[in-house]
Amino acid sequence: MNNDFINIEKLISVFSTDFEKTLISFLPKALFFSDKLDKAMYYVVKVGGKRLRPLILSEISSILGIKKENSDRVAAGIEFIHCYSLVHDDLPAMDDDDLRRGHPTCHIKFDEATAILVGDAFQSLAFEIISHEKTHENSEVRCNLINELAKSSGAEGMVGGQMLDLEAEKKTLTLEKIFQLQRLKTGELFRFSCIAPCILAEKYEELQVFENFSSKLGLAFQIKDDLLDVEGNILEVGKKTGKDHKQGKETLVSLLGIENAKKKSKDLIEESIKIIEPFGEKAKNLIDLANFIISRNK
Amino acid sequence: MNNDFINIEKLISVFSTDFEKTLISFLPKALFFSDKLDKAMYYVVKVGGKRLRPLILSEISSILGIKKENSDRVAAGIEFIHCYSLVHDDLPAMDDDDLRRGHPTCHIKFDEATAILVGDAFQSLAFEIISHEKTHENSEVRCNLINELAKSSGAEGMVGGQMLDLEAEKKTLTLEKIFQLQRLKTGELFRFSCIAPCILAEKYEELQVFENFSSKLGLAFQIKDDLLDVEGNILEVGKKTGKDHKQGKETLVSLLGIENAKKKSKDLIEESIKIIEPFGEKAKNLIDLANFIISRNK
Numbered sequence: 001m002n003n004d005f006i007n008i009e010k011l012i013s014v015f016s017t018d019f020e021k022t023l024i025s026f027l028p029k030a031l032f033f034s035d036k037l038d039k040a041m042y043y044v045v046k047v048g049g050k051r052l053r054p055l056i057l058s059e060i061s062s063i064l065g066i067k068k069e070n071s072d073r074v075a076a077g078i079e080f081i082h083c084y085s086l087v088h089d090d091l092p093a094m095d096d097d098d099l100r101r102g103h104p105t106c107h108i109k110f111d112e113a114t115a116i117l118v119g120d121a122f123q124s125l126a127f128e129i130i131s132h133e134k135t136h137e138n139s140e141v142r143c144n145l146i147n148e149l150a151k152s153s154g155a156e157g158m159v160g161g162q163m164l165d166l167e168a169e170k171k172t173l174t175l176e177k178i179f180q181l182q183r184l185k186t187g188e189l190f191r192f193s194c195i196a197p198c199i200l201a202e203k204y205e206e207l208q209v210f211e212n213f214s215s216k217l218g219l220a221f222q223i224k225d226d227l228l229d230v231e232g233n234i235l236e237v238g239k240k241t242g243k244d245h246k247q248g249k250e251t252l253v254s255l256l257g258i259e260n261a262k263k264k265s266k267d268l269i270e271e272s273i274k275i276i277e278p279f280g281e282k283a284k285n286l287i288d289l290a291n292f293i294i295s296r297n298k
Numbered sequence: 299m300n301n302d303f304i305n306i307e308k309l310i311s312v313f314s315t316d317f318e319k320t321l322i323s324f325l326p327k328a329l330f331f332s333d334k335l336d337k338a339m340y341y342v343v344k345v346g347g348k349r350l351r352p353l354i355l356s357e358i359s360s361i362l363g364i365k366k367e368n369s370d371r372v373a374a375g376i377e378f379i380h381c382y383s384l385v386h387d388d389l390p391a392m393d394d395d396d397l398r399r400g401h402p403t404c405h406i407k408f409d410e411a412t413a414i415l416v417g418d419a420f421q422s423l424a425f426e427i428i429s430h431e432k433t434h435e436n437s438e439v440r441c442n443l444i445n446e447l448a449k450s451s452g453a454e455g456m457v458g459g460q461m462l463d464l465e466a467e468k469k470t471l472t473l474e475k476i477f478q479l480q481r482l483k484t485g486e487l488f489r490f491s492c493i494a495p496c497i498l499a500e501k502y503e504e505l506q507v508f509e510n511f512s513s514k515l516g517l518a519f520q521i522k523d524d525l526l527d528v529e530g531n532i533l534e535v536g537k538k539t540g541k542d543h544k545q546g547k548e549t550l551v552s553l554l555g556i557e558n559a560k561k562k563s564k565d566l567i568e569e570s571i572k573i574i575e576p577f578g579e580k581a582k583n584l585i586d587l588a589n590f591i592i593s594r595n596k
């Protein structure tokens with residue numbers, strides 16, 4: 001394991017510990033006579049995760065000179081959208097997962113109705129946070145962020161991708177269709193993480209650069225996720241592995257083959273790094289993060 | 299049946315036919331290789347409803363001199379939030395309803411996974427529409443609308459109320475607690491419908507007036523809903539009736555008694571009308587609408 005890898009694991013760990021406090025600060029407090037919803041939202045946040053999307057957003061925000069108090073709010077917004085999508089995806093009617101990051105999923109720990117409502121509440125919370133004047137003094141910027149996040153997460157973004165993914169279990173898909181599916185399901189939120197700092201900085205000329213970066217990074221991330229599903233160990237990955245294969249579902253890996261998939265993800269990461277190298281020393285963490293995405297074992 | 303009642307039924311019918319076209323214009327078009335999500339969203343919109351929240355919003359917007367092209371977008375936003383809440387509430391893990399307005403509910407017509415995703419997509423769509431510059435030239439106004447709608451629909455609003463309602467099936471509640479529950483579950487979206495036009499008009503001094511109006515109207519609406527559950531006929535109401543009673547669930551009606559509940563809702567409507575009477579002739583439709591809320595049989 002080289003030094004860069006140790007550094008990035010430390011960065012992720014320090015960031016996620018700090019960022020968890022940010023997330024918790026935005027959660028609703030117990031209201032009236034029931035605190036079940038609040039407890040369930042808190043549980044989902046505490047189960048944690050690598051907080052990759054907020055970290056990418058924060059690193060690009062640093063490059064562009066955005067204040068942490070502003071980028072943290074948008075990062076919380078995207079993480080709450082990500083949290084809601086995981087809670088809903090884990091439901092019995094969807095992917096039916098009992099385990100997430102080694103812990104019982106929300107509907108197992110609480111119940112299905114609570115999990116549905118937790119997801120719904122996380123989504124509203126994301127937009128509530130970003131619309132607030134503390135996110136940016138310019139309300140035009142806040143509206144742009146909300147519009148992009150809503151598109152990225154809705155029917156023509158993440159939710160549309162999840163629908164295609166469910167349909168994919170019953171169809172034979174070409175590689176091109178799987179690329180489309182993954183661009184929506186995973187790519188769109190990665191895209192938002194990468195362009196949100198440009199919107200916050202009102203540097204619209206950088207938007208295309210970071211959009212390109214995100215499309216390569218997002219696809220590499222998805223290929224690695226599929227590889228972990230094939231090769232990963234349940235204890236390390238923290239959720240059921242081999243699931244796609246068991247369902248006879250085609251993935252980028254089943255169509256490309258393991259070796260080609262590894263090569264493709266490596267190429268994509270190299271291309272993504274080339275895009276951000278011009279930012280020099282300031283992009284170091286982001287480059288390490290890109291390398292980490294295909295080296296991780298969970 | 300008096301003339302006012304005939305007029306308001308006509309107004310509701312004309313408005314809902316016209317407004318359905320507005321809603322459909324905002325729906326996503328089939329993407330890539332699956333149009334199941336789009337078809338399911340279209341189905342939910344077509345199954346319809348009285349569009350009471352958009353109509354109230356539109357009527358108050360007329361009183362305050364807002365252009366239809368602006369108020370229509372906010373009205374679509376609140377209706378999509380309402381649609382998502384109905385689709386999710388009907389799920390087996392929640393209220394488990396097979397029928398809505400005389401038609402199969404979304405998870406019956408399609409499947410549970412689709413219904414979960416349809417709800418999620420409707421929620422994003424609401425915020426996407428309102429954040430767009432076409433909603434209002436002043437982005438501060440758009441951000442205020444989004445912030446209010448997110449709070450009204452989230453954990454400290456509608457979703458929180460729905461959670462309390464599910465919990466209520468297992469508890470004995472006081473009348474005060476049921477008032478709190480209903481204020482969140484139904485009242486918050488009514489409140490948004492009534493204050494959104496004040497935000498659009500940037501007439502913040504009228505906000506308190508319409509907030510007062512909404513709190514009385516929302517509660518009267520809920521009492522009438524509970525009365526319909528006790529006294530209504532499944533063919534007229536279009537969904538299962540007698541459900542709350544069967545579940546041993548306490549409602550405003552079970553605690554107040556039928557006669558007191560009828561009186562309470564009538565008093566609330568009279569009080570709500572007094573609040574808007576100063577607007578004179580311009581408030582006529584809104585007054586008829588308030589009266590309709592407790593006279594309706596579905």
